[in-house]
Amino acid sequence: MKRNAFFQLVQKKDGVYLKSYPALHGGAPLSMEDIMQYLEQKKIIDVQLGDIAAFVEDAAQQKNAEKKILSEDRLPEKEFPLITIDPRRRFAKIRLYPPSNGGMRISSEEILDRVEQMGIKSGLLPENIKLMLKGRLYCTDVLIARATPPVQGSDAVITYHFDVDKTCKPAMDESGNVDFHQLDMIEKVSEGQLLATLQPADLGTPGTDVMGGELKPIKVKQLFIRGWMRNVFGCFGKCYVDG
Numbered sequence: 001m002k003r004n005a006f007f008q009l010v011q012k013k014d015g016v017y018l019k020s021y022p023a024l025h026g027g028a029p030l031s032m033e034d035i036m037q038y039l040e041q042k043k044i045i046d047v048q049l050g051d052i053a054a055f056v057e058d059a060a061q062q063k064n065a066e067k068k069i070l071s072e073d074r075l076p077e078k079e080f081p082l083i084t085i086d087p088r089r090r091f092a093k094i095r096l097y098p099p100s101n102g103g104m105r106i107s108s109e110e111i112l113d114r115v116e117q118m119g120i121k122s123g124l125l126p127e128n129i130k131l132m133l134k135g136r137l138y139c140t141d142v143l144i145a146r147a148t149p150p151v152q153g154s155d156a157v158i159t160y161h162f163d164v165d166k167t168c169k170p171a172m173d174e175s176g177n178v179d180f181h182q183l184d185m186i187e188k189v190s191e192g193q194l195l196a197t198l199q200p201a202d203l204g205t206p207g208t209d210v211m212g213g214e215l216k217p218i219k220v221k222q223l224f225i226r227g228w229m230r231n232v233f234g235c236f237g238k239c240y241v242d243g
Contacts, residue, residue, distance in 0.1 A: 004028040005059065006138035007035060009077055009100035016044075016070035018052075020059035021138075030059045034139055038097050041082060046070065076102035081111050083118055083144070089209035092120050092145040094129070098138050108133055120145050121212045145210040153204030156223035159197045198225045 005023040007030060009016055023029055035052050039045070047069045055067035077100040085092045092115070099105060108129050115124070123146045132142045204217030 001025060001135070002027045003135075003137065004139045005030045006098060007038075007055075007059070008098045009074075010066070011074060011076070011101060015068050015072060016074055018055050018067050018069055020055070020062070020065040022059075022063050028139075030056050030139075032056050037082070038080070041080065042077060044070070044074075074100075076100050076104070078104045079106040081106060081114060083111075083114060083120075085118065085120065085210065089211050089213060090147045091123075091143060092118075092210050093141045094132070094144045095141050096132060096136075096138055098136070106133075115144065119212075120210050122208045123147055123210050147209045147215060148207045150207035150215045150217040151205040152217050153202035153220045155221035156201035157199040158223050158225065159199070161194050161196060196225055198223060 001024070003024040004027040006021050008019045008021070010019045011017075018035070020030060032049075032052055035056070036049075039047055051067055051069050055065060055069075058065035058067065079099040080097040082095045082097065083092060084095075094111065096106075108126065111129055111133075112124075112126065125144050125146065128142050128144055131137075132140075201220045201222050203220060206217060207215035209215055
């Protein structure tokens with residue numbers, strides 16, 4: 001199973017250290033940004049960037065690199081879940097960080113409580129949380145909620161059952177003369193003839209983002225058939241000639 005490299009805070013007698021654990025089976029290596037993000041979340045700010053950079057470099061060469069970053073005592077840090085929501089609310093993900101030595105592990109119930117506090121209420125994937133905790137997948141983004149996308153509709157369509165390509169230009173013979181006796185500019189119809197059929201627009205079905213908001217389908221084109229001329233009437237999406 002592929003596993004990303006991760007790090008851990010280790011409290012020793014002379015201060016706080018970072019300790020690295022290598023990636024397995026092609027997992028991602030440690031990144032300076034990931035470490036800085038965690039330290040910022042834990043309000044650990046008095047750390048030299050050069051120390052973090054040196055630690056990441058050592059971690060790429062050693063199996064369990066260690067680097068002292070603070071000369072102070074700190075209380076043990078509990079396993080920490082960083083939950084983020086896509087700006088468009090299409091998904092939410094979690095990134096788990098290990099506890100420090102002596103720190104406690106977090107439960108799936110505690111994570112779900114945090115998810116609820118953040119307003120994530122739709123498309124939850126609790127099984128992903130359980131799998132993450134079971135495998136202790138640290139420094140790895142795990143999807144915990146996915147929006148339900150809208151079902152897109154379709155435009156209305158009118159099908160005409162006569163030649164709609166009649167032109168207002170009279171026909172000409174081979175010599176370029178207009179034959180006014182065969183203009184052929186008007187379509188002949190008969191009583192009861194079906195003129196047009198309307199396939200109504202499908203409005204689609206709204207979806208739901210991870211915060212419970214509505215995701216509207218794309219607006220479709222609406223068309224209508226009306227019997228607007230004498231001797232023409234419309235019924236149930238069809239248009240007929242009436243006498």
